[in-house]
Amino acid sequence: MAAEVVGGAFLSAFLQVIFDRLGPTSTIYNYFRSRKLEDRLLENLHITLISVNKVLDDAEARQYTNSHVKEWLQKLKHAVYVADDLLDKIATKATRLKIEAETQPATSKVRCFFNCFVNPFDKRMEARIQEALDVLEFLVKQKDALGLKEGSGGGSEVGVGGKVSSRLPTTSLLPDESGIYGRDGDKEKIIRLLLDENLSRDPVSVISVVGMGGLGKTTLAQLVYNDRRMKDQFQLKAWVCVSEEFDVFGITKTILSALHCPITGHEDLNQLQLKLQEKLTGKKLLLVLDDVWNDQKSDLESLQVPFRSGASGSKILVTTRDKKVASAMVSVEVHRIALLNEEDGWKLFEEHAFKNNDASSCSSLQAIGKKIVEKCDGLPLAIKSLGGLLQTKFSEKYWNEILESEIWKLPKSNIMPALRLSYHYLPSHLKRCFAFCSIFPKDFEIDKVSLIQMWMAEDLIHCNQGNKSVGELGNGILDELESRSFVEKSEEIMTN
Numbered sequence: 001m002a003a004e005v006v007g008g009a010f011l012s013a014f015l016q017v018i019f020d021r022l023g024p025t026s027t028i029y030n031y032f033r034s035r036k037l038e039d040r041l042l043e044n045l046h047i048t049l050i051s052v053n054k055v056l057d058d059a060e061a062r063q064y065t066n067s068h069v070k071e072w073l074q075k076l077k078h079a080v081y082v083a084d085d086l087l088d089k090i091a092t093k094a095t096r097l098k099i100e101a102e103t104q105p106a107t108s109k110v111r112c113f114f115n116c117f118v119n120p121f122d123k124r125m126e127a128r129i130q131e132a133l134d135v136l137e138f139l140v141k142q143k144d145a146l147g148l149k150e151g152s153g154g155g156s157e158v159g160v161g162g163k164v165s166s167r168l169p170t171t172s173l174l175p176d177e178s179g180i181y182g183r184d185g186d187k188e189k190i191i192r193l194l195l196d197e198n199l200s201r202d203p204v205s206v207i208s209v210v211g212m213g214g215l216g217k218t219t220l221a222q223l224v225y226n227d228r229r230m231k232d233q234f235q236l237k238a239w240v241c242v243s244e245e246f247d248v249f250g251i252t253k254t255i256l257s258a259l260h261c262p263i264t265g266h267e268d269l270n271q272l273q274l275k276l277q278e279k280l281t282g283k284k285l286l287l288v289l290d291d292v293w294n295d296q297k298s299d300l301e302s303l304q305v306p307f308r309s310g311a312s313g314s315k316i317l318v319t320t321r322d323k324k325v326a327s328a329m330v331s332v333e334v335h336r337i338a339l340l341n342e343e344d345g346w347k348l349f350e351e352h353a354f355k356n357n358d359a360s361s362c363s364s365l366q367a368i369g370k371k372i373v374e375k376c377d378g379l380p381l382a383i384k385s386l387g388g389l390l391q392t393k394f395s396e397k398y399w400n401e402i403l404e405s406e407i408w409k410l411p412k413s414n415i416m417p418a419l420r421l422s423y424h425y426l427p428s429h430l431k432r433c434f435a436f437c438s439i440f441p442k443d444f445e446i447d448k449v450s451l452i453q454m455w456m457a458e459d460l461i462h463c464n465q466g467n468k469s470v471g472e473l474g475n476g477i478l479d480e481l482e483s484r485s486f487v488e489k490s491e492e493i494m495t496n
């Protein structure tokens with residue numbers, strides 16, 4: 001969800017990286033001093049960016065309701081990127097010169113030093129930084145006219161709380177059934193349909209679960225998939241997380257490996273489909289296709305060809321946000337999943353917000369919490385992530401701040417305000433690492449160590465906290481993001 005949630009809010013995270021580049025012991029600063037350039041320019045740039053950063057929280061929250069603020073933020077973003085680009089060029093040049101100086105003989109070092117005095121690159125950079133600074137200073141002057149308020153700057157500090165990605169593939173494993181609220185009726189209805197031998201005349205019937213993002217479609221499918229009755233009914237079970245890219249070849253391979261069918265990796269689609277057809281012959285299959293986006297009938301039909309050899313009564317359970325997908329799959333039943341009612345929404349919130357505390361002993365927080373839950377409109381993901389956010393700060397003032405945030409006024413089209421809010425209130429060190437994940441496509445899976453290395457390469461993790469290594473800090477950040485439901489650990493896909 002990184003890309004969806006982060007949106008324009010990437011800037012505050014990005015600025016933290018620039019601040020580090022402008023530090024008094026940084027490569028760029030040293031370069032300026034050694035070349036006798038105007039290091040006051042760097043100081044001014046630093047100070048100007050700090051002023052910008054102070055109002056960024058407010059600007060990011062208000063950009064959705066105020067078009068002038070939105071425009072200001074866009075101009076600011078462009079100016080910051082220009083400045084960063086210049087700093088990047090200088091850092092690269094400084095590093096190159098350092099390496100050359102270390103590897104070249106003494107005579108050429110002298111020549112290099114002499115070159116410094118007339119270097120056109122330096123003069124150009126000085127002039128361009130001055131231009132970038134002028135633009136930024138001009139934007140800073142407008143902040144009062146826009147009524148932007150100063151905050152802590154770059155995300156409120158709300159306390160520091162396998163494989164990771166911005167959105168991991170789902171698996172059939174059910175997290176903890178006792179923490180799922182209000183889905184008994186849905187579960188029983190889907191199970192009844194799956195157990196119905198005469199649901200359609202086709203050997204394989206498709207049942208679709210439809211609803212907006214974060215409503216609990218995958219959770220419902222997991223509840224059903226893990227129900228004891230499924231094991232008795234179906235000889236074969238397979239779970240495939242499909243996501244945005246509907247790749248018939250890849251999905252067929254995943255189904256085969258879920259059904260423990262050996263494959264060499266050299267098969268073409270035809271050979272894979274023959275294998276699958278053979279495996280399914282005369283057997284009843286329950287296949288979950290989770291998170292389908294493609295509504296191209298031809299792709300869906302092509303995937304289903306081998307299923308015809310299965311025993312009558314086989315079922316495919318599809319989850320999708322889009323009802324067009326359900327009709328392209330020719331579903332015999334489309335189940336629309338509903339928002340949680342007030343009571344279930346509160347139970348879910350209570351579980352996460354008051355984790356180890358007794359909610360009844362905090363009546364003032366309870367009252368605010370109830371209003372926050374009301375604003376989440378019964379969306380489980382929003383309730384859960386806000387509960388996680390508030391759990392770290394047990395203060396009435398803070399809960400009220402969340403309740404009264406401008407972000408609630410956002411249009412609901414793209415991403416729920418509640419989700420944007422939980423991102424907005426992430427501490428800045430978590431925000432910038434999570435914001436980085438927006439470069440990955442939806443459902444992209446990445447190894448934990450690689451992700452931490454990327455954060456390090458982008459200078460997003462700093463070794464200034466005690467004697468912890470960067471790796472330990474990276475792990476800590478992942479744990480914190482996970483506890484706030486921003487990332488999830490991937491588990492092995494369980495099959496029967």
Ligand SMILES: Nc1ncnc2c1ncn2[C@@H]1O[C@H](COP(=O)(O)OP(=O)(O)OP(=O)(O)O)[C@@H](O)[C@H]1O
Nearest residue numbers: 179180181183212213214215216217218219380381
């Ligand atoms: N009924 C529920 N009770 C408690 N938590 C729930 C419930 N439904 C969903 N959740 C939680 O909300 C989050 C989102 O649920 P889920 O992934 O099932 O949504 P989804 O509809 O599949 O979303 P998407 O369309 O993005 O795939 C998960 O963390 C899940 O544990």
Ligand SMILES: [Mg+2]
Nearest residue numbers: 170217218291
């Ligand atoms: Mg899902």
